[in-house]
Amino acid sequence: MARILMKGNEALGEAAIRAGAKFYFGYPITPQNEVSAYMAERLPEVGGVFLQAESEVSAINMVYGAGGAGARVLITSSSPGISLMQEGISYIVGAEIPAVIVNVMRGGPGLGGIQPGQADYFQATRGGGHGDYFMVVLAPESIQEMVEIMQEAFDIADQYRNPVMILADGMMGQMMEAVDLDNIKKSDRKLPPKTWATTGMAHHQGKNIINSLELDPAKLEKHNLDLKKKYDEMAKNEVRYEMYKCDDADIIAVAFGTTARIVKNTMEMARREGIKMGLIRPISVWPFPQEPFDKTAAHAKAYISVEMNMGQMVEDVRLAVNGRRPVHFYGRTGGMIPDPRDILVEVKNILGGVR
Incomplete structure (x- = not known):
């Protein structure tokens, strides 16, 4: 190459x-x-x-x-x-x-x-x-x-x-x-x-x-x-998406663009601590992918949408999950970039509440 x-x-x-x-x-x-x-x-x-x-x-x-x-x-x-x-x-x-x-x-x-x-x-x-x-x-x-x-x-x-x-x-x-x-x-x-x-x-x-x-x-x-x-x-x-370590995940993050790269770091940190975390990355945000949520809703305990805004894609995540599991949100705004460690803290708090 x-x-x-x-x-x-x-x-x-x-x-x-x-x-x-x-x-x-x-x-x-x-x-x-x-x-x-x-x-x-x-x-x-x-x-x-x-x-x-x-x-x-x-x-x-x-x-x-x-x-x-x-x-x-x-x-x-x-x-x-x-x-x-x-x-x-x-x-x-x-x-x-x-x-x-x-x-x-x-x-x-x-x-x-x-x-x-x-x-x-x-x-x-x-x-x-x-x-x-x-x-x-x-x-x-x-x-x-x-x-x-x-x-x-x-x-x-x-x-x-x-x-x-x-x-x-x-x-x-x-x-x-x-x-x-x-x-x-x-x-x-x-x-x-x-x-x-x-x-x-x-x-x-x-x-x-x-x-x-x-x-x-x-x-x-x-x-x-x-x-x-x-x-x-x-x-x-024209639906496109990536699923990353979702097969056994207890909690699945949903993120797009560069935020997804940050979440992948969080996921690796979580797995090193024994937390089974996965990622759904929509590549097409319209049309929004439904299939990965249908594949994971039976075993995931919760989802968390991570975005650089005050909560927008999370609405599509909730529509895709359709009440089958809790959907949470973590975001930074104003040009602030999410920190993988802060996302991990949020993941631990969510899992602590659903166990």
Whole structure:
């Protein structure tokens, strides 16, 4: 393997280029600014276009245009910037345009801080903008996994004609790890031709019109019902998760992204002390995985959702567990990172209460 040391923000940009992205639009915001800097230098080398827009609102509408023309297009930002893009993201979903959106999350609310956070979970998994819609939302735990997921994200977007969001965080964006960019597994998806794209009359018969406006309520309802069928297909086919030492676990932690890496340290500490602890790591946070909870609810005594927020994914965990076992929560917020030892204390307290 040809492994090189890269910062997370730069690696995600290179991965997007290798996945076929030729267009990047964005606006500066910490802690993801290195993506823009990298793409500004790298995209012209591959015949692509980098453009720093005058605002996040402008940038997301440029994504609408490039994606509507059939191009693979990337946009990245961080929490407040993603909030500004919500109207455009809803337009893109309504118009059925593929794109990849990366949120390198920071602490909030408001401008918050520039340290890592996971408080955008609700925004990402519940659509975020106005109207009924969903996106596949992927949450890697390492730079290598983020690189590999990038290829898959573009393929998912093209398959369903729907944007895909990748949730990273400030820690993943700023850390450096060795990554292999040359041996990324290509998917075997048979992607449909983009006959819908606005590529000019020479390439198709008739006019292609891309639009998210429909004033006839009956037609708009039919469009929403058609979109719902697509979301159902996503929910059926695009679930991803990891189970780690869950077979004999008395307590199972649930964590995503970089928090899952911290929890793995807690789990090893717990097992050294004779505490049987496991981990369910959702890789797709939408669609949220149900199966690992069905596999473990019969023997686990309790679950604990560990997050860098005040309690968001824990609601999906409770829905998945469906009252079969107690579900607890441990979180840090404001840019504070959970400490493995503090999580272990919480685990001991929980087990002390259920024994």
